[in-house]
Amino acid sequence: MILIDEQGTVIQGFIPPSRIDTYLPHMIAGSLYRLIKFYGSKSKTMYRVSEQDVTISFSWNSVLSVLENCPVQFLEDRFRFYGYEEFESACDLKGDLYDYIGHIKLVNEQALGDGLVLDEVEIVSSRRILVHVQTHDGPVMKLYLWDTAATDFCLKFKAQENTPSVILVTTVNPKRFGGTLTISSLSSSRVFLDLDVQPTKDYLAWLGSNSEAANRINADIVTKAETVTIGELFTYIKQEGAKANESVGDDAVVPVPQALIDTIGQTRKFVVKVSKHNLEGKTQALTVTKVLPLEVPVLEDVLDENVAEEPADGRDDAAGVTVKRSSDGIESGETKRAKCG
Incomplete structure (x- = not known):
């Protein structure tokens, strides 16, 4: 809030939240008031709205009365413009x-x-x-x-x-x-x-x-400018990568990037940011903030550890035991089929 005295001095005003309902409903734009019983304090240096370094605050016993027939003319609005x-x-x-x-x-x-x-x-x-x-x-x-x-x-x-x-x-x-x-x-x-x-x-x-x-x-x-020299610009123009679809017709097919092809068939976890705007806005979308790496199957880790811990002469036997146990588990849960060969 901005207060203006009869000398035209602009001072920052403050009404504590607990007293807003007491004073603010009675204040009308364009009206003049006399404020009695208030206290002043040093203004904070952050986000000041006037050049004065003091703030006039309403206290518990402040009295605000309408000032009628005032000989002093006040400007209805005061602005401080910056370019x-x-x-x-x-x-x-x-x-x-x-x-x-x-x-x-x-x-x-x-x-x-x-x-x-x-x-x-x-x-x-x-x-x-x-x-x-x-x-x-x-x-x-x-x-x-x-x-x-x-x-x-x-x-x-x-x-x-x-x-x-x-x-x-x-x-x-x-x-x-x-x-x-x-x-x-x-x-x-x-x-x-x-x-x-x-x-x-x-x-x-x-x-x-x-x-x-x-x-x-x-x-x-309006845009973020990047400074380049004429030589750098000419070098960029000469690069093959700077020429997009040169000498091709409208029916030309642009290949899918390899990085996108590599993701086919994969299952990944994404960290997404969802706000009210994402679900109720004109364009409904989710913002991906992170792509988690692929999970390595636990079974492969166990097999690698078992192989690494066994001595060289016992690797075949250990592998055979592991495979047989897996086979037994499969046969016990399914109907047995004739073995080929």
Whole structure:
């Protein structure tokens, strides 16, 4: 929670879980209050939402009253925006939380358009939405919306008359996945679209007059780049392995890989990871995390040990005894048949 005093100072506020039902139901967005009897403490350095290093906490005897006819004008919303460079510097540091604003490029790998439909079943199952976003003509970033933020985005997206273009998310956490910078929502994050707040209105106006600049994409940010020289690229092109199905028709048959052929007839055990999404999602699948080695039959181990322990002159007799016992066991359980030869 963010508190703003009459000087405009933004301070982090905190209501203990045991007192949330006492105060929060009476607090209305856009209203002004006077808080009496509270205590202050040093803020943690991790995930701060204001520049001040103190936190105002509600105590057991705090009094919250509505402030009417206040001469001081407060801004309804306060934002602290970061861009790509700032998020890059703060990545994985667990420091202050900043807000992000930009225009939407993709939603769950789908391009924006009048035909874009969000798969609500998939979103509820995965509790996540992936949005590719870009600020002005800067790099494209991956924005992950989780849990409540994903639900809010879905509801607001569907409520818009036209497909929304601008998104603002508060208190996002910059992290690096697979070498690529991403930003993720937290439980405190709020989502705004197009005309929800003044910053999104201003950005939407800029987007309307700068569509050419906004459509530029730096593909190195969207994909994981690997640096190669012209010589290395030319060497790769010359390799036979780089030519797939050269000079063959559409009816050409590609042989099955030998590694797959070798598994025919084998029985293996797999370690699989199963989640709710695997069984209830649009595509039902299991994720194999490990393939256990083939089990060696116990009988062979016993035979090898017996042979190794017997002296050289008694190997034939020992083997004969073992085989005969096995034969006797088979004959006692089945009908005897005439022996050939």
